Amino acid sequence: xSQPLARDVAVEIAKLNGVCxxxxxxxxxxxxxxxxxxxxxxxxxxxxAKCPPCxxxxxxxxMAQCRKGWHLDTEPVVTPDPAxxxxxxLIEFRADLQARHDSAEDPSDLAEAIDAVDAEINTAGLRGxxxxxxxxxxxxxxxRRQDAPDLPKRKMAPTTLGxxxxxxxxxxxxxxxxxxxxLPSYGKVRNGIPVxxxxxxxxxxxxxxxxxxxxxxRFVQNLRRVAGFDVQYFATVEPQKxxxxxxxxxxxxxxxRAEMKQIAAATYHQVWWPSTDEPLEQIPVWDDEAGxxxxxTGEVLPTWDEALDQLDEPQHVIRFGDQVDVKGILSGTQDAxxxxxxxxxxxxxxxxxxxxxxQEHADRFLDALRxxxxxxxxxxxxxxxxxxxxxxxxxxxxxxRSKAHKPDHLGYAGRRxxxxxxxxxxxxxxxxxxxxxxxxxxxxxxxxxxxxxRYLWRPVKAGDPDLAPLxxxxxxxxxxxxRWRAHLRDLSATExxxx
Numbered sequence: 001x002s003q004p005l006a007r008d009v010a011v012e013i014a015k016l017n018g019v020c021x022x023x024x025x026x027x028x029x030x031x032x033x034x035x036x037x038x039x040x041x042x043x044x045x046x047x048x049a050k051c052p053p054c055x056x057x058x059x060x061x062x063m064a065q066c067r068k069g070w071h072l073d074t075e076p077v078v079t080p081d082p083a084x085x086x087x088x089x090l091i092e093f094r095a096d097l098q099a100r101h102d103s104a105e106d107p108s109d110l111a112e113a114i115d116a117v118d119a120e121i122n123t124a125g126l127r128g129x130x131x132x133x134x135x136x137x138x139x140x141x142x143x144r145r146q147d148a149p150d151l152p153k154r155k156m157a158p159t160t161l162g163x164x165x166x167x168x169x170x171x172x173x174x175x176x177x178x179x180x181x182x183l184p185s186y187g188k189v190r191n192g193i194p195v196x197x198x199x200x201x202x203x204x205x206x207x208x209x210x211x212x213x214x215x216x217x218r219f220v221q222n223l224r225r226v227a228g229f230d231v232q233y234f235a236t237v238e239p240q241k242x243x244x245x246x247x248x249x250x251x252x253x254x255x256x257r258a259e260m261k262q263i264a265a266a267t268y269h270q271v272w273w274p275s276t277d278e279p280l281e282q283i284p285v286w287d288d289e290a291g292x293x294x295x296x297t298g299e300v301l302p303t304w305d306e307a308l309d310q311l312d313e314p315q316h317v318i319r320f321g322d323q324v325d326v327k328g329i330l331s332g333t334q335d336a337x338x339x340x341x342x343x344x345x346x347x348x349x350x351x352x353x354x355x356x357x358x359q360e361h362a363d364r365f366l367d368a369l370r371x372x373x374x375x376x377x378x379x380x381x382x383x384x385x386x387x388x389x390x391x392x393x394x395x396x397x398x399x400x401r402s403k404a405h406k407p408d409h410l411g412y413a414g415r416r417x418x419x420x421x422x423x424x425x426x427x428x429x430x431x432x433x434x435x436x437x438x439x440x441x442x443x444x445x446x447x448x449x450x451x452x453x454r455y456l457w458r459p460v461k462a463g464d465p466d467l468a469p470l471x472x473x474x475x476x477x478x479x480x481x482x483r484w485r486a487h488l489r490d491l492s493a494t495e496x497x498x499x
Contacts, residue, residue, distance in 0.1 A: 007471035010478070018053045019477045025460040025467055031453070038460055040473055046416075048348035055348040062417060063344050065431050066234045069424030070176055070250050070340075071331035076160060076425035090121050145317070149266045154228030160422050161229075162253020175328045177251040178339045181219065181264055183208050183244045184321035192241025193361050202368035205244060207271075207316045209411030210374050210404055212237070212245045214269045215318050216418065222263050227255055235418040238346045241358070243365050245351065245412045248343050250329075252423075257326045264324045270314035274307040276373065276384045284382045286393045292382060304376055304389040347416060352408040362407075369411050371397060374404035442488055 011021045023040035030036070045051040046058045069076075083091075094117050101110040144150065165173045187200035194200035208215075216235070224231045235249035284292040290300045302310070329336050355362045373380040376389040383397035404413035424431070440446070460467050468476075 007469065007474075010471040010474040013478055014474045015052050017478050017481050018056070019474060019481055020051055020054050021474065022051050022054075023473060023477070025464075025473070027458045027460050029456040029458070031456060038466060038468075040477060046348065047350060049350070049353070052348075059344050059347050061428065061432060061435070062347060063340050064435070065419065065424055065426075065428060066250060066340050066343055067336075068426070068431070069232065069234060070252060070329075070336065071174055072232075072252060072424065073161065073174060076422045078422055078425070087121075090117065093117060094121060145268065145270075148268050149262065151222055151226055151263065151266045153225050156224075157229045159229050160232045160252065173330060175254045175330055177249075177254055177260070178327045178329050179249045179251060179260060180246065180323075180325040181216075181249070182240065182246040182321045182323045183212070184319060186242075186244075189242050192243075192358055194242075197361070197364060200364075202364055203372070205365060206369040206372045206411055208318050209245055209369070210372060210413070211269060211271055211316065211318045212412055213414030214271075215267065215320065216247060216414075218269050219264065219267045219320070220420075222267050223251075223255075226259060226263055227253065229253065230422065232420040232423045233418070234343070234420075234423055236343050236347060237351075237412060237414065237416050237418070239351045239410060243358070243362060243410055245410070249418075250339065250343060254328060260326045261324045264320045268317055268319045271316040271318070272308065272311055273315040273373065273376075274311065274381070274384065274386050275315055278385075279371075279383045280385050283397065284385075286395075288393075291391055292387050292395075294385065301382070301385055301387045303387050303391075304381070307386045350408040351410045351412055351416075352406075365410070366407055369405065372411075374400060374402050374411075374413065378402065439484075442491055444487075 014021050020040070020042035022043040022045070024043055026039055026041055027036055028039050042054050042057075043051050044058070045054045048055040094114070097110060097114050097117060101107045101114060104110055162174060162176060165175070167173060183205075186194075186202070186205045188195045189200075216237075220231070220233065232252045233249050235247055237245050237247055240246050280294065280296075282295045284301055285295050287293050287300075291303070292301045293299065294301060327335075327339075329339055352362075371380050371383055373384075378388055378400050379395035380397045380400055381388045382395060388395060402413065403409050404411055419428075426434075
C-alpha cells in the first residue's frame, strides 16, 4: 500500500474513532528532567469541513453547557478573579496619569500616554474598566420610534431564575422557553429561492445580515426589561434556506407567548451610519497628506467622524419578521433533549454551506453584500464618498477582508453561539475541565494540577526528522483511543455486575 493511500485510510479510521485528523505536533521539554517528546494536540476546529471529530467534540460540549444551565434551580454565583499584581499596577499608573492630565496646562502628550495605557489595560483583561478622557461621545436621541410599539417596564428583581408553578398533584414545575426569531420577508420565495429575483430586496437582506447581531442584543435588553429579572439565555444563529440568519434561543424562565411576540415586534436597531444610496462614479485616490480625494472634484472626502456629525436620520433600521415561535419546555422531558439537539444541529457547519440548487440566489446575495459597508473601518465607505475610520493607503471598495464579507459567513460576523454570563455558572473551559475530570476518574488516572512552569512547548516543523508521518501518528492516536474505550467498557460492565 502506497504512503498516500495508507494515510487516507488512517484518516478515515480516525474519523470513525473520534480522533483529530489534523493534529498539531508540539515538542514538550520537561525542564525538571531535561527530556523532550513530540505530542499531538487536537486542532480544536469547530467546523466539520476541517475536522469532523473535533467539531463533534465541540458540539457535544456546547450541548452539555446548554443542558446544564437551561433549568437551573439555584442562583448562580459569579465571582471575578482577583486582580493580579500587574493589573493593579496598571490601574494605579492609569490613575496617576489621569491626575496629571487634569492639572496640566498642555495635556496633549499625557492624553496620548493615557490612550496607550488604556490599550494595555484592555489587553490585560480589564476591558471596559477605564474610559479615555479624549474620546468625545456623540449623543443620539433615545426616544422610541413612532412606528414601534411601546413596551411595559417592570421593576427588576435580583434573580436569574424563572417562576415556579405547583400542579394539582403538588409537584413543582419550573418551565422555560424555546424561542425562534426570523428576519422579515424580502420577497416571495419557494424552496429557499426567490420566485421573482428582480423584485427580491437583496440590498435590505444584506444589510439585515450585517447588523443581525445588534438586533439580537436589543431583543435581550427588551426581554429583561419586560420580564423584570436578569433573563439568562443560550442561543445559536443559523441560516434559513433563503440564506437569511435566524435565531434559536433557550431562555431560562417563562413569559406569556403574547408578551414574547410583543417584545419581538417592538425590537429594532437603528444604524447611525452615513448614507450609501449614491455611490461615487470614480474610485477615490489617496493623498499622503490629506487622505482620500474625490477624483472628479479634487476635494478631500469627509472623515468618518465628520460624516457622523452630519447625520439627521439612521441609514438603516432592522427589525424581526412576523414569524415568532415560542414553546414552553420542562426540564428532563423529551422536548428539552430534542430542542438542545436542534440548537446545536448546525454548529459544525458554516453559514455558507449547502448552496445546492440555490447557487444563483447565493451569488446575487453575495453580489449585493460585496459593496455594503460592514463596519466603520470597511473600505467600502470610499465608494460612497466617506473616508473609513483609520483610513490608509491601498483601500479598495469591494475588497474588504473582514469576516462579514466572506462567503462562508453570508454577512453575519457575530458569534454563532451566544451565552449569557450567568447561564450555567461555569465558563466553557470549566465545562471542558469537568468532562476531562470525569474521563480521568473513569480511567483511574489522577487529575493532579500541573506546574505551568515545568514544561516548555514549541511547535514542530514539517521537516523535523523526529516527526513521524501523519498516518503513523493517527494510528497511534487510534490505538490510544481504542484502549481507553475498552477500559471504559470493562469499568461499566464491572459496575453493572456489582449493581
